[in-house]
Amino acid sequence: MQNYIQHLKNQIDLTEEQIEKIKEKLVVKTFQRNEMLLSMGDVSSDVYFVEKGVLRSYTIDENGKEHVIQFGTENWLVSDRNSYLCKKEAKFYIQAIEESEVVLITEELNTFLQELNPNYASSQVLLLQNHVRHMQDRITSLLSYTAKKRYLDFIKLYPNITARVPQWMIASYLGITPESLSRVRKDIASNG
Amino acid sequence: MQNYIQHLKNQIDLTEEQIEKIKEKLVVKTFQRNEMLLSMGDVSSDVYFVEKGVLRSYTIDENGKEHVIQFGTENWLVSDRNSYLCKKEAKFYIQAIEESEVVLITEELNTFLQELNPNYASSQVLLLQNHVRHMQDRITSLLSYTAKKRYLDFIKLYPNITARVPQWMIASYLGITPESLSRVRKDIASNG
DNA sequence: CGCGTGATTGAAACCCTTCAAGTTTAGTGG
DNA sequence: CCACTAAACTTGAAGGGTTTCAATCACGCG
Numbered sequence: 001m002q003n004y005i006q007h008l009k010n011q012i013d014l015t016e017e018q019i020e021k022i023k024e025k026l027v028v029k030t031f032q033r034n035e036m037l038l039s040m041g042d043v044s045s046d047v048y049f050v051e052k053g054v055l056r057s058y059t060i061d062e063n064g065k066e067h068v069i070q071f072g073t074e075n076w077l078v079s080d081r082n083s084y085l086c087k088k089e090a091k092f093y094i095q096a097i098e099e100s101e102v103v104l105i106t107e108e109l110n111t112f113l114q115e116l117n118p119n120y121a122s123s124q125v126l127l128l129q130n131h132v133r134h135m136q137d138r139i140t141s142l143l144s145y146t147a148k149k150r151y152l153d154f155i156k157l158y159p160n161i162t163a164r165v166p167q168w169m170i171a172s173y174l175g176i177t178p179e180s181l182s183r184v185r186k187d188i189a190s191n192g
Numbered sequence: 193m194q195n196y197i198q199h200l201k202n203q204i205d206l207t208e209e210q211i212e213k214i215k216e217k218l219v220v221k222t223f224q225r226n227e228m229l230l231s232m233g234d235v236s237s238d239v240y241f242v243e244k245g246v247l248r249s250y251t252i253d254e255n256g257k258e259h260v261i262q263f264g265t266e267n268w269l270v271s272d273r274n275s276y277l278c279k280k281e282a283k284f285y286i287q288a289i290e291e292s293e294v295v296l297i298t299e300e301l302n303t304f305l306q307e308l309n310p311n312y313a314s315s316q317v318l319l320l321q322n323h324v325r326h327m328q329d330r331i332t333s334l335l336s337y338t339a340k341k342r343y344l345d346f347i348k349l350y351p352n353i354t355a356r357v358p359q360w361m362i363a364s365y366l367g368i369t370p371e372s373l374s375r376v377r378k379d380i381a382s383n384g
Numbered sequence: 385c386g387c388g389t390g391a392t393t394g395a396a397a398c399c400c401t402t403c404a405a406g407t408t409t410a411g412t413g414g
Numbered sequence: 415c416c417a418c419t420a421a422a423c424t425t426g427a428a429g430g431g432t433t434t435c436a437a438t439c440a441c442g443c444g
Contacts, residue, residue, distance in 0.1 A: 059332060061332060061335075061336040062336070063336065065336060067332060067335050067336065069328070069331075081321055081324060082321060082324070082325050085317070085318065085321050086318075086321070091328075121313065124317070125277070125316070125317060125320065126277065126278075128317065128320050128321070128324070129273055129274060129277050129278070129320070131324060132273060132274070132320070132323060132324060132327065133274050135324065135327045135328065135331065136261070136283075136327065138331060139261075139327065139330060139331060139334070140251060140253060140259055142331065142334045142335070142367065143253075143259050143334070143367040144253040144254070144255065144257060144259065146399075146400095147399080147400075166421090166422070166423095167422075167423065168421095168422070168423085175334065175335040176400070176401090177400075177401060177402080178422080178423070178424095179400090179401075179402085179403095179423090179424080179425085180399090180400055180401075181423095182423060182424055182425080183400090183424085183425085186424080186425090338431070338432095339431080339432075358389090358390065358391095359390075359391065360389095360390065360391085368432070368433085369432075369433060369434080370390080370391070370392095371391090371392080371393085371432090371433075371434085371435095372431085372432055372433070373391095374391060374392055374393080375392085375393085375432090378392080378393090
């Protein structure tokens with residue numbers, strides 16, 4: 001849970017005493033490879049903080065096609081915020097790609113942190129804002145660039161992830177077929 | 193400013209007295225057709241609420257290509273939230289497409305509303321969350337569907353906007369060329 | 385009226401997909 | 415630890431959707 005504590009410290013000031021109290025409340029869970037943390041249709045009760053491992057969130061469209069929404073490696077937050085905040089049915093699946101250690105940010109923990117430090121709430125807004133910016137970049141990328149450029153941008157954003165995640169999932173994230181990604185990689189390997 | 197007051201009432205309870213106080217603080221401004229509200233590189237000091245008219249936000253990518261991020265008609269909020277919240281240089285332009293009446297949600301107003309009613313802050317989070325969902329839908333749409341389907345979805349989301357906005361801007365929003373949109377419309381007109 | 389901007393249409397080129405086959409890799413059980 | 419199998423990845427050829435470039439048409443505004 002050390003990564004999560006550090007993540008909190010980056011947002012708000014905490015005394016040693018407060019940290020101990022938080023640690024008592026933390027729920028840490030390990031998920032096996034391919035295990036589901038959340039399924040489409042469920043109501044999400046937690047936000048997930050990745051201590052170790054890799055998660056992905058994905059959805060299935062009207063044509064039955066799978067689309068990766070997000071990868072989450074160490075120190076990333078993964079959730080279906082809409083389901084979590086509004087208690088609606090989740091539109092996403094969340095799954096462990098490797099064996100992963102995850103801190104469950106329950107509503108109880110959230111309430112506790114909010115009462116502990118009034119700055120927590122506003123730091124949450126900034127995190128959400130950051131997420132918005134990230135999504136906006138992705139939209140602009142989808143509108144502007146070819147598959148090759150999008151892939152090069154992707155490996156800059158998620159360095160070293162190619163070794164940990166199947167290629168077809170990366171293709172899904174980029175919005176291209178696995179065959180296309182294979183050709184893109186071949187092209188990059190030969191021409192740069 | 194009536195639309196904005198109603199918008200606030202939908203979020204938080206307000207007494208007549210409070211409404212009068214808010215009205216005193218409201219800054220309403222009219223922008224001419226094509227006038228800029230915010231330019232890329234500026235630091236945004238306001239969020240814009242559209243009382244009447246149409247705004248658009250757009251950005252220009254590395255290749256010099258323009259991309260429409262969002263249209264805002266009556267009762268929509270338009271802003272570069274990242275610039276507004278973090279006081280960074282704006283990545284977007286915001287421009288009036290028609291002559292438009294706009295409520296400027298200044299930081300002063302925001303602070304005032306937050307102190308007036310503690311529920312205001314959490315309703316802001318829900319609005320932001322709604323924005324995230326909207327962006328997610330757009331990403332899924334870009335990944336999943338052909339230009340025709342995306343256009344049909346677009347006119348459902350923004351009914352009657354086609355008469356108020358040049359077609360090439362809609363093409364830009366959809367991520368296709370004006371020529372392609374023209375062909376898509378021709379196709380829909382003949383085949384449905 | 386004429387100019388400029390926006391919309392349409394056609395033909396060729398391009399990027400990516402689809403389908404199909406073959407190769408490699410990785411996980412599983414003996 | 416090896417052998418087997420399924421999944422993942424690669425490669426090729428054909429096809430589809432979209433872009434690009436170029437020409438033409440329509441319209442509003444000075």
